[in-house]
Amino acid sequence: MDQRVSPAAASGWKLESIVRDLRAARREWRAQHGRDREPGGRELPSRQIMGEIVEALAGALFPMRLGPPDLRQESEDLYVGHTLDAALNALLQQASLELGHAAQPGVRPSQEIERQARRIVQDFALALPALRRLLDGDVMAAYRGDPAARSVDEVLLCYPGIIAVIHHRIAHHLYSAGLPLLARIIAELAHSATGIDIHPGARIGSSFFIDHGTGVVIGETAVIGERVRIYQAVTLGAKRFESDETGQLLKGQPRHPIVEDDVVIYAGATILGRITIGAGSTIGGNVWLTRSVPPGSNVSQANVQNQVGNGSVS
Structure with a gap:
């Protein structure tokens, strides 16, 4: 092999030009974002x-x-x-x-x-x-x-x-x-x-238990009380995202649920928005919930569907 040929050139992958073009891409990005000073x-x-x-x-x-x-x-x-x-x-x-x-x-x-x-x-x-x-x-x-x-x-x-x-x-x-x-x-x-996806901003009280866990999502502004138990595929998420007059999303706005003490949330439940799940409530599996419920509630798919039919669920 000719010693004057670099290993990158000898490999046949055209790496010298790729490395050069990647350097140019990095410089463009840094210039666009004010990162010129290394x-x-x-x-x-x-x-x-x-x-x-x-x-x-x-x-x-x-x-x-x-x-x-x-x-x-x-x-x-x-x-x-x-x-x-x-x-x-x-x-x-x-x-x-x-x-x-x-x-x-x-x-x-x-x-x-x-x-x-x-x-x-x-x-x-x-x-x-x-x-x-x-x-x-x-x-x-x-x-x-x-x-x-x-x-x-x-x-x-x-x-x-x-x-x-x-x-x-x-x-x-x-x-x-x-x-x-x-x-x-x-x-x-x-x-x-x-x-299990828990945003570090979420506030979680003592004696918290996630059983099984796969697919659990807990959003940034969620507040969870003490002795709460949740199961796999539960989402404590946002219902909508507020934006400013320019259309940019507002950061850090309260947009995730508040779950009070001693609540149990079963597998697959989706709870969205800044709503409150009252203390001691049980949320059944696969329930889709976008409204607050009082303490001691027992929410199942059946009673949610009945309330939808009666026009009482937001």
Whole structure:
């Protein structure tokens, strides 16, 4: 082979021209979006690193069940301390990238942004004991709510709903603290792994249980009370999207349901809009609901259809 021919040219794929054209496409996009100034390094958080951080945090929260297989109880604290130190330092770097990018894309984070990131991560670290106790309640709710569950250990190790809730509790804290991109990455990691899509902005009370879970969707502004149980393919979604005078969608408007305490929502139910499901209600399988119901309601396909026939459902 002629040594003057590059490997890309010798491969036969015309890679030199493709690489050149891709560079031109990147430059066009960056110019259009004001991204001309390059920081010389990674500008956005890493999905891969966030996955590693969440895995480490889960291990630190539940060391004897989600930690390393050779861990012994006498070395739990050592493992937790070492793991948290590494995970929080990695989280600090990712937080700095998000805050820096949000402040001025294409520019390295300033010292003030670094200080802000450190405050957020320190607050998150201090919240971990409370988060562990909150997750304990979720695990117990799953164990008590599923007759097939033989132990809380089985629930924690095997149930996709618990995996999704662990991710959500972490993501929601970061979302509320001003790191929506990191939170969304965490939520999408759980979505990819479990089929459960919970927006990190959703507010979810204690002892929350998602049984089976595949196809569950919970929107950004949903509010869920305590001791709520939902099943697979449930949607807590928006009925319509408001826009401004230019036609642009308004962000962050309350548009998802409020589910009060002790509600059960069975498989396939679709609940849309800023409506309220009253405390202690039961929503039957495959119900389509766009109106509020009072506490203690029992909503089935049959009674919804009757109300539609009577013209009483909006």
